Amino acid sequence: MPDSTFADDSLSRLRLQMAEHRLDACITTYPVHVAYLSGVFPPKDRLVAVLVTPESATLISPHPPADLPQTMSAMTYEDYSIDYVVNPAANFAGAFDRAVLTLAATVRRVGLEPAYLALEQWEAIQRSLNVEHIEDINPVLRQMRMVKTAAELPLIEHAEEITDRMYAAIAGNIVAGASEVDVFLTTLAVVKADPSKPAELDGDYVSGPRTEAIGGPPTTRRLQVGDLLIADLFPRLATHCADCCRTYSVGKPPQALIDRHALLEEALATGEKAIQPGLPTRELYAIVRSVFEREGMAQYFPHHAGHGVGILPSEEPRIIPGSDEILAAGMVITLEPGLYLPGQGGMRLEDNFLVTENGCRCLTHYPRRLTVL
Amino acid sequence: MPDSTFADDSLSRLRLQMAEHRLDACITTYPVHVAYLSGVFPPKDRLVAVLVTPESATLISPHPPADLPQTMSAMTYEDYSIDYVVNPAANFAGAFDRAVLTLAATVRRVGLEPAYLALEQWEAIQRSLNVEHIEDINPVLRQMRMVKTAAELPLIEHAEEITDRMYAAIAGNIVAGASEVDVFLTTLAVVKADPSKPAELDGDYVSGPRTEAIGGPPTTRRLQVGDLLIADLFPRLATHCADCCRTYSVGKPPQALIDRHALLEEALATGEKAIQPGLPTRELYAIVRSVFEREGMAQYFPHHAGHGVGILPSEEPRIIPGSDEILAAGMVITLEPGLYLPGQGGMRLEDNFLVTENGCRCLTHYPRRLTVL
Numbered sequence: 001m002p003d004s005t006f007a008d009d010s011l012s013r014l015r016l017q018m019a020e021h022r023l024d025a026c027i028t029t030y031p032v033h034v035a036y037l038s039g040v041f042p043p044k045d046r047l048v049a050v051l052v053t054p055e056s057a058t059l060i061s062p063h064p065p066a067d068l069p070q071t072m073s074a075m076t077y078e079d080y081s082i083d084y085v086v087n088p089a090a091n092f093a094g095a096f097d098r099a100v101l102t103l104a105a106t107v108r109r110v111g112l113e114p115a116y117l118a119l120e121q122w123e124a125i126q127r128s129l130n131v132e133h134i135e136d137i138n139p140v141l142r143q144m145r146m147v148k149t150a151a152e153l154p155l156i157e158h159a160e161e162i163t164d165r166m167y168a169a170i171a172g173n174i175v176a177g178a179s180e181v182d183v184f185l186t187t188l189a190v191v192k193a194d195p196s197k198p199a200e201l202d203g204d205y206v207s208g209p210r211t212e213a214i215g216g217p218p219t220t221r222r223l224q225v226g227d228l229l230i231a232d233l234f235p236r237l238a239t240h241c242a243d244c245c246r247t248y249s250v251g252k253p254p255q256a257l258i259d260r261h262a263l264l265e266e267a268l269a270t271g272e273k274a275i276q277p278g279l280p281t282r283e284l285y286a287i288v289r290s291v292f293e294r295e296g297m298a299q300y301f302p303h304h305a306g307h308g309v310g311i312l313p314s315e316e317p318r319i320i321p322g323s324d325e326i327l328a329a330g331m332v333i334t335l336e337p338g339l340y341l342p343g344q345g346g347m348r349l350e351d352n353f354l355v356t357e358n359g360c361r362c363l364t365h366y367p368r369r370l371t372v373l
Numbered sequence: 374m375p376d377s378t379f380a381d382d383s384l385s386r387l388r389l390q391m392a393e394h395r396l397d398a399c400i401t402t403y404p405v406h407v408a409y410l411s412g413v414f415p416p417k418d419r420l421v422a423v424l425v426t427p428e429s430a431t432l433i434s435p436h437p438p439a440d441l442p443q444t445m446s447a448m449t450y451e452d453y454s455i456d457y458v459v460n461p462a463a464n465f466a467g468a469f470d471r472a473v474l475t476l477a478a479t480v481r482r483v484g485l486e487p488a489y490l491a492l493e494q495w496e497a498i499q500r501s502l503n504v505e506h507i508e509d510i511n512p513v514l515r516q517m518r519m520v521k522t523a524a525e526l527p528l529i530e531h532a533e534e535i536t537d538r539m540y541a542a543i544a545g546n547i548v549a550g551a552s553e554v555d556v557f558l559t560t561l562a563v564v565k566a567d568p569s570k571p572a573e574l575d576g577d578y579v580s581g582p583r584t585e586a587i588g589g590p591p592t593t594r595r596l597q598v599g600d601l602l603i604a605d606l607f608p609r610l611a612t613h614c615a616d617c618c619r620t621y622s623v624g625k626p627p628q629a630l631i632d633r634h635a636l637l638e639e640a641l642a643t644g645e646k647a648i649q650p651g652l653p654t655r656e657l658y659a660i661v662r663s664v665f666e667r668e669g670m671a672q673y674f675p676h677h678a679g680h681g682v683g684i685l686p687s688e689e690p691r692i693i694p695g696s697d698e699i700l701a702a703g704m705v706i707t708l709e710p711g712l713y714l715p716g717q718g719g720m721r722l723e724d725n726f727l728v729t730e731n732g733c734r735c736l737t738h739y740p741r742r743l744t745v746l
Contacts, residue, residue, distance in 0.1 A: 044575075047488075082658075082677050084695035089488040089511070112492070115420075115462035119495040120487040138462070181565045185558050192554045193593050202417075220566050285455075304455050322457035 006151035006239075007039030008069040010144070015054055017140050018111065025103050026052045026111035026137050029121060033113065033141050036311055038072060040065040041198055041239050046079065047092040049121070051099050053107065060095045062088065075099055093120050100128045111137035146308055146316050147330035152240060153354065156309065156332055158196075159235055159242035160352060160363045166190045166233055167246050167366040174373050176225050176250050180205045180218035187233055196237040202313070204232035207250075211346035214303065214338065225251035228345040229373070232336075234313035241313040243334050244364050245350035248371045257347075260339060261370035264349040267291040267337035268368065271305065275335075275353055275360035279327045281319045288319070288337050297339060306335040309352055331355040332363070379524035379612075380412030381442040383517070388427055390513050391484065398476050399425045399484035399510050402494060406486065406514050409684055411445060413438040414571055414612050419452070420465040422494070424472050426480070433468045435461065448472055466493050473501045484510035519681055519689050520703035525613060526727065529682065529705055531569075532608050532615035533725060533736045539563045539606055540619050540739040547746050549598045549623050553578045553591035560606055569610040575686070577605035580623075584719035587676060587711065598624035601718040602746070605709075607686035614686040616707050617737050618723035621744045630720075633712060634743035637722040640664040640710035641741065644678065648708075648726055648733035652700045654692045661692070661710050673714055679707040682725055704728040705736070 014037065018026060028034060029049045035041045038059045042048040049060040050072075057072040059065070064074040077095040079088040107129050112122075114136055125131060148156065166187040173186050184205050191201045204215030208227040215232060223229060232245035247264075249257060271288040288305040292298040306319035309332050317325035319333065327333070333355065338348030351364035387410065391399060401407060402422045408414045411432045415421040422433040423445075430445040432438070437447040448471070450464040480502050485495075487509055498504060521529065539560040546559050557578050564574045577588030581600040588605060596602060605618035620637075622630060644661040661678040665671040679692035682705050690698035692706065700706070706728065711721030724737035 082675075082693040082695065085689065085691050085693070085698070093488065114493040114496070115466065115491055117492045118488055119485070119490045119492060122492045122495065123487070179566075181562065184565065185562055188561070189554065189558055192557065192591065193552075195592075197590070217570070218565065219568075302455075316458065318458050320455040320458070322455065325458070 005039075006149055006155060007037055007072070009149040009151050010036050011052060011057055011069050011071060013144050013149070014052055014141070017144070018052070018054065021111065021135060021140070022109055023111045023135060023137070024053065024107040024109050027125070028113050028116070028137070028141070029118065030113050030116035030138075032311055034059070035239050036141065036145060038065070038068060039239065040068070041236070047089060049096055049099070051103065053103065058099050060092065060099055093124065096121050097124045097128070100124050104128050104130075109133040109135070111135050111140070113138045142316055145310055147328055148310060148332050148354075149330075152310065155238060155240035156242065156352070157363060159237045159240055160244070160365070162191060162194055162235055162237055163233055163242045163244045164364065164366045166235070167231070167244075167371075170231055170246075170248065171371050171373065174223070174248075176223050176373070179220050179222045180207055181220055183229065183231060184218040187231070191235045191237070194237055198236060198238070200236045202234050204230055204245075206230050206346075208345070212340050212342060214340060214346060214348070223250045223373070228257070228347055230346060230348055232348060232350065236313070239311055241309055241311070242352055242363070243309050243313040243350065244352060244366070245336055245348045246366065246371060247347040247349065248373050250373050252372060253370060258370060261347055261349070263291060263295060263297065264337045264339065264347060265368050268335055268349050268351060271335040271337070272351075272353065272360060272362065275327060275333070275355055277327055277329045277355060277357065281317045281323045281325045281327060282321050284327065285319050285321050288335060292337070292339065300339045300341050301337065302340065303338060305337065306333050306350075308333055327355050329355050329357050378412075379522055379528060380410055380445070382522040382524050383409050384425060384430055384442050384444060386517050386522070387425055387514070390517070391425070391427065394484065394508060394513070395482055396484045396508060396510070397426065397480040397482050400498070401486050401489070401510070401514070402491065403486050403489035403511070405684055407432070408612050409514065409518060411438070411441060412612065413441070414609070420462060422469055422472070424476065426476065431472050433465065433472055466497065469494050470497045470501070473497050477501050477503075482506040482508070484508050484513070486511045515689055518683055520701055521683060521705050521727075522703075525683065528611060528613035529615065529725070530736060532610045532613055533617070533738070535564060535567055535608055535610055536606050536615045536617045537737065537739045539608070540604070540617075540744075543604055543619075543621065544744050544746065547596070547621075549596050549746070552593050552595045553580055554593055556602065556604060557591040560604070564608045564610070567610055571609060571611070573609045575607050577603055577618075579603050579719075581718070585713050585715060587713060587719060587721070596623045596746070601630070601720055603719060603721055605721065605723065609686070612684055614682055614684070615725055615736070616682050616686040616723065617725060617739070618709055618721045619739065619744065620720040620722065621746050623746050625745060626743060631743060634720055634722070636664060636668060636670065637710045637712065637720060638741050641708055641722050641724060644708040644710070645724075645726065645733060645735065648700060648706075648728055650700055650702045650728060650730065654690045654696045654698045654700060655694050657700065658692050658694050661708060665710070665712065670712060673712045674710065675713065676711060677709070679709050679723075681706055700728050702728050702730050
């Protein structure tokens with residue numbers, strides 16, 4: 001299981017930051033960061049926590065995962081019994097209490113995520129620890145997540161490979177008459193056939209006039225000849241996501257649509273060539289947009305030019321004009337030029353890229369053309 | 374949209390409880406209770422809150438829903454911009470601050486859910502309100518949710534109708550050679566064809582030897598003649614769930630399996646006949662189990678005999694030997710006898726029932742027999 005390997009790296013990185021910030025412990029209950037630090041995406045709607053010190057780490061979860069980072073141990077709590085009515089939140093609180101108590105002897109300075117830590121857990125921390133200083137570690141963890149470790153890359157690449165297969169499945173199975181829901185189910189079948197747990201899929205599935213609104217969930221609307229179909233897919237396989245987009249034409253497209261899609265391809269390729277460490281993301285946005293500006297089409301490109309991809313399908317950095325973020329080697333980002341013309345439909349093209357020392361490597365392999373269904 | 378109607382009733386009920394507990398305001402950020410009080414299931418992974426006073430109610434959400442209870446207003450916060458990097462958690466905190474400030478003049482006694490309220494929001498409450506008393510309202514809301522209002526019933530019945538159609542879709546489409554994932558996709562297609570948002574589906578999809586483990590997500594395992602297939606489906610349509618189970622036989626079953634399934638049917642019917650207000654749930658458990666005890670099979674029935682169904686597919690009351698809960702008119706519960714024989718496979722049968730003044734009404738209409746695929 002490669003999942004636990006990447007979390008070993010996450011913990012090592014966090015401990016470096018803890019040393020720099022002189023923190024004796026970090027505690028998070030935010031599922032995204034529990035996944036990042038434990039290597040296991042928490043089961044849906046379950047309360048979980050990770051407590052990290054320089055020497056130890058504890059995952060609190062109702063069920064112990066098979067693989068955890070080497071320095072991490074699991075503390076479980078009961079969330080089901082037929083012998084009495086179980087209150088999982090109370091049992092989680094009890095486990096959290098016990099875990100915090102083990103920190104009491106040495107911990108004075110604590111990193112927390114106040115936007116996510118529950119009052120009940122804060123009271124346990126106050127009760128058991130002699131807290132001299134608390135610090136919001138959410139920005140530290142978000143910063144860390146932007147630059148992927150070597151161990152995260154195969155996980156993202158697996159999600160990319162699944163995504164390539166989803167695009168092929170649409171091309172191979174969907175024709176006029178199928179509904180947007182059918183397109184969704186066709187792609188979900190690819191995700192669910194993977195043994196990863198979770199193997200989940202969200203996305204935009206919009207066709208015909210709906211493409212002008214950029215995105216949305218699938219409906220029962222049936223594809224008609226002459227429609228465009230935007231399929232923006234963000235699967236999660238185990239812990240990591242991809243986020244790619246292809247536009248399909250239902251039936252042979254008129255030359256005007258082929259030409260417009262060629263602009264997306266050019267904008268994507270232009271952005272791709274510019275990606276390198278040190279490039280401000282606002283400049284990357286401007287570079288992608290410049291292709292549309294040249295054609296007098298920029299007003300039809302209303303959204304970001306891309307964003308980071310990792311444990312979340314959309315995370316920092318943001319490829320927008322208002323960002324101060326700078327590309328760094330190890331970031332994984334999307335570029336997603338799109339054009340949405342009132343009365344004529346919308347189209348979008350999105351690939352994922354690893355920022356390398358010298359430029360970038362494209363992680364998406366499905367052809368970039370407007371595919372005909 | 375009937376969704377907002379049921380939340381009007383939820384709010385009225387909460388206000389009665391607030392008067393009894395002498396609370397000036399109740400504040401929750403727990404998505405399940407935000408859904409219960411606003412009538413809208415919060416978008417995934419978004420921070421939300423509901424603040425209720427005797428006169429007013431506010432929903433804090435990134436996007437304003439179309440329909441809210443009559444006394445509820447929406448306060449939105451920005452979670453996307455291309456003009457600057459948005460921190461949704463910080464924007465939620467800002468909106469929450471402003472909403473709490475409007476309570477400052479009159480609110481002294483506050484109902485909260487300390488297991489879910491974030492430290493950041495607790496600090497805002499402490500900063501802005503002159504809090505004299507806080508009370509955990511989680512038990513109050515859980516108690517309220519057990520007895521459904523008249524306006525909730527059509528929502529649950531809609532989920533039941535969709536579930537009946539899913540069972541028919543399995544019977545009509547699945548044959549030996551299909552995988553558990555195919556069964557899942559066949560049922561999901563029914564859910565996704567419904568215009569409700571969200572229209573979601575979780576469930577147990579286990580076949581062959583996997584049925585002995587009671588439940589689990591679908592895998593690529595292919596159905597073989599001679600297999601049993603357990604399909605325990607818990608869809609959510611808009612806000613409310615159903616939770617039913619059928620067992621299928623792949624190919625003509627031997628008489629022993631038909632006889633064993635007849636025991637499930639008898640256990641379910643026996644429980645159904647016993648349901649009435651005032652019956653302790655532990656007795657209902659014993660009544661369902663008694664059929665298996667008579668046959669010397671009780672050791673193969675390891676789980677609960679049922680539970681409540683509503684905004685969550687599995688909620689209180691718990692039909693278990695260790696519960697002190699008592700059935701009351703308006704509760705919606707499942708009964709789910711099951712038998713799991715090592716080496717011979719498992720089977721389970723589950724219907725949903727509304728507890729009425731005189732007994733109960735079964736909400737599930739799909740035939741209870743062991744259906745042959």
